[in-house]
Amino acid sequence: MPDLNLGNASTAWIAQHQWNDSYEVEFSRWIEQLFAKKGPTLTACLRNQAANSLYSDEDKNLSVFSDCADLPYVVRAYFCYKKKLPFSFNVSIAGGRYTSGNTPGSRRSFMNYAKFSLLAKAISNSVHSGFFRYFWTTEKTDTYLAEINRESIVPGVVYYDANGHVLVVSKVDADGTVWFVDGHPDNSLTSKRFGESLSRGSCKTGGGFRRWRPQTVDSSGSFVLTSNKNSAFFDAGQSQCQSNYRVDGFDLNYHQWVKRRLASGNVRIDPTKELTQQLTALHEALKERVDAVDAAVAKDIHTKAHPTSLPYNIYGAEGEWESYSTPGRDARLKAQVREIFNFITSSVAAVERGNHPYLFSGSVGTLVREYDAIWTANSAAMRIGYTNSVGAAVSLTLSDIMDRLFKLSFDPYHCPELRWGDTQTTSCPDGSTKRDWYNKEQRLRNVIIPDSRANTTLDWGPQTAPDIHVGNLLRKLKQQYAA
Secondary structure (H helix, E strand, C coil), X not given: CCCCCECCCCCCCCECCCCCHHHHHHHXXXXXXXXXXXXXXXXXXXXXCCCCCCCXXXXXXXXXXXXXXXXXXXXXXXXXXXXXCCCEEEXXXXXCCCCCCCEECCEEEHHHCCCHHHHHHHHHHHCCHHHHXXXXXXXXCCEEEECCCCCCCCCCCEEEECCCEEEEEEEECCCCCEEEEEECCCCEEEEEECCCCCCXXXXXXXXXXXXXXXXXXXXXXXXXXXXXXXXXXXXXXXXXXXXXXXEXXXXXXXXXXXXHHHCCCCCCECHHHHHHHHHHHHHHHHHHHHHHHHHHHHCCHHHCCXXXXXXXXXXXXXXXXXXXXXXXXXXXXXXXXXXXXXXXXXXXXXXXXXXXXXXXXXXXXXXXXXXXXXXXXXHXXXXXXXXXXXXXXXXXXXHHHHHHHHHCCCCCCCCHHHHCCCCCCCCCCCCXXXXXXXXXXXHHHCCCCCCCCCCCCCCCCCCCCCCCCHHHHHHHHHHHCCC
């Protein structure tokens, strides 16, 4: 029986039920099923009757747009629409994508729109990543900083990367691995694995895992947002904002701590499975970079004259640079490689000590050989390809990427060869001006941790690139632990 009657024939829907814990569980299960076999776009996912348990005939012509910040709002609104639940959201904030001290502004609800499609369009026109960027105690926000445990971090929870990116949790494995669905400006969806390529920021910017704030409708028909202290799993102890973590005698970084907290019971990490997953995630990131570079080439950006200057901040610009450059993407790629490098280094050292948190009972030499076998197999099998300036297909292995990692150009005005770090080829038509820009941008290419607010001048980054070559590391370890 309906416990609410909010809306009329002129509103997007009529809300008949208040949000409660049962609906939150149902929302989480729906998200996990919807993205279990992710389609190329949110529209494709919602039109897939096998994936979308809320599908009805009206969805056959449904078309929605969702970049990273829109995605969590649109799926939340769609669930409310189908389940006849109330939905309201911030349509403005005081602040921007990269500012500090953002505060929520005005709100609208489903009753301000005649159709769901109009509500979804309004979300796309108003919401951006800054809508998740709040000091951790800020009230009346749509989401709030969450405690890290298996009851709290479930599909549908939002992750805010303080460098200006937003993702939606789609699954949490028994070993604590978190999987996301990620929306992009071209309306595409990709899958992501939680790791060090995602920055968490600090409590000052609200970075990390964020839950949806409960909202109810009172007897007068007004929307009431639950306070932080009355919201389930609010991170009152600022556990996500610590500089380091120590668990069971082991020092962990934030990303390791999250995985440990989300593991079921005493589940231990299988190091070979972990390495395989990290390499697979790296391969997916490389394939996404192929698409990003191809998009710039398809628009002939690389044939244009190079601008006389770079944006004030290469990670948060506008126009062609925002659409077709890849400095943030490339920094995340390097962070993934660094995570693999550090994982191999630390796990080998831990197994050698004998006191370690891994599901592994063999010797350190055995572990190194297993790692090397995984790397050898994957570095050959996980290839990516691009078309060079004369139309020839070029294939790159993971080993090739390791050799070129800090040579990959983020600059969309460079030829495809330079975008993929081939500085020796004669097929690239770039003249001395573009080559000069490429050489001067080396310090920016050495950056692993981006800063969306800094003045990223040509001398902003480190002078030398860090040594995180995974293949070279394994060669050294094989020599060190040779049987």
